[in-house]
Amino acid sequence: MIFxxxxxxxxxxxxxxxxxxxxxTAALAAGHTLHRVFFYxxxxxxxxxxxxxxxxxxxxxxxxxxxxxxxxxxxxVCIAAALKRGLVSxxxxxxxxxxxxxxxxxxxxxxxxxxxxxxxxxxRFVTFAS
Amino acid sequence: MDTKRLLFxxxxxxxxxxHALEALESILVAGVFEQRxxxxxxxxxxxxxxxxxxxxxxxxxTIGKVVQALPQYEIEDIYVCATSLAARGIALNxxxxxxxxxxxxxxxxxxxxxxxxxxx
Numbered sequence: 001m002i003f004x005x006x007x008x009x010x011x012x013x014x015x016x017x018x019x020x021x022x023x024x025t026a027a028l029a030a031g032h033t034l035h036r037v038f039f040y041x042x043x044x045x046x047x048x049x050x051x052x053x054x055x056x057x058x059x060x061x062x063x064x065x066x067x068x069x070x071x072x073x074x075x076x077v078c079i080a081a082a083l084k085r086g087l088v089s090x091x092x093x094x095x096x097x098x099x100x101x102x103x104x105x106x107x108x109x110x111x112x113x114x115x116x117x118x119x120x121x122x123x124r125f126v127t128f129a130s
Numbered sequence: 131m132d133t134k135r136l137l138f139x140x141x142x143x144x145x146x147x148x149h150a151l152e153a154l155e156s157i158l159v160a161g162v163f164e165q166r167x168x169x170x171x172x173x174x175x176x177x178x179x180x181x182x183x184x185x186x187x188x189x190x191x192t193i194g195k196v197v198q199a200l201p202q203y204e205i206e207d208i209y210v211c212a213t214s215l216a217a218r219g220i221a222l223n224x225x226x227x228x229x230x231x232x233x234x235x236x237x238x239x240x241x242x243x244x245x246x247x248x249x250x
Contacts, residue, residue: 041149041152041153121132122246127249
């Protein structure tokens with residue numbers, strides 16, 4: 001079965017991205033396919049490349065990147081939600097003349113249409129709300 | 131891309147967080163991409179439907195006006211939880227558009243008939 005996942009909750013303040021990660025890990029281990037993970041609302045903050053996780057805590061971001069790399073899963077961040085929260089790639093940093101880029105390179109900036117595309121391409125679409 | 135029966139479940143109040151606005155923006159995009167979209171307002175999400183909102187007082191968009199734009203995106207299957215309305219003393223003629231009130235059983239049937247439910 002092909003799964004799509006949406007993460008809406010903030011990475012540190014809510015359990016959403018950690019729960020979604022456990023779900024994705026279990027689905028892939030059971031032989032399912034994960035088409036795309038779409039980060040929206042405060043969920044986009046998982047893509048912030050300027051965060052530091054305390055050494056004695058797990059890094060949900062690092063775990064997502066490792067999982068996505070191992071299984072070829074796209075980590076997609078909504079551009080409208082991202083820009084409002086200070087998540088910018090090099091391209092947006094130049095376009096808006098900002099002082100720095102903050103997006104981790106493992107994530108891609110996409111439009112909201114990619115969420116609807118993920119809905120269309122997946123047998124099941126699972127939302128991890130805030 | 132397949133066309134799917136897609137239900138958005140809106141449960142968050144219109145103001146206080148950015149949640150309602152961003153959820154509605156994603157629904158409008160689903161309409162543009164020609165999905166068969168339904169929207170169900172329930173719990174505190176029913177406040178999004180109430181008329182007479184003035185977002186400018188808070189320096190934000192007026193959520194009721196965004197809700198009113200849904201039919202312009204060919205999103206016309208708009209439902210509201212009758213229990214959530216009654217619990218908040220909201221009448222159907224208080225709403226910015228004619229949402230169809232559903233009891234809990236009818237909501238179960240609506241959800242069961244979807245291919246995808248986005249739980250906002």
